[in-house]
Amino acid sequence: LDEDAAVKLAVKGLLEVVQTGAKNLEVAVMGSDAKLRILSTEAVEAVTKRIEDEEAAEQEKK
Known part of the structure; x- marks a missing residue:
């Protein structure tokens, strides 16, 4: 996984258990250089x- 795919997977997993959406999520990324970076809101x-958007597109296909 590249970094974008990993972040997307993490956010998707968190959205499954957080009902209020992105406003209550904090995501941090640690790269191979061991520097911690917190994503902005x-x-x-x-x-x-x-x-x-991807989930809506999937629903339209069905």
Whole structure:
């Protein structure tokens, strides 16, 4: 997995247990350089929107 895919997977998993959406999520990424980076609220919301859009597209196909 690349970093974007890993973040997307983590957010998708968290959205399964958090009912209020991206506003109550904090996501941190630790790269191979061992530096911790906390994603901004805007970045988490963007990932959340992308996940929701993909799920809506899946529902339209059915």
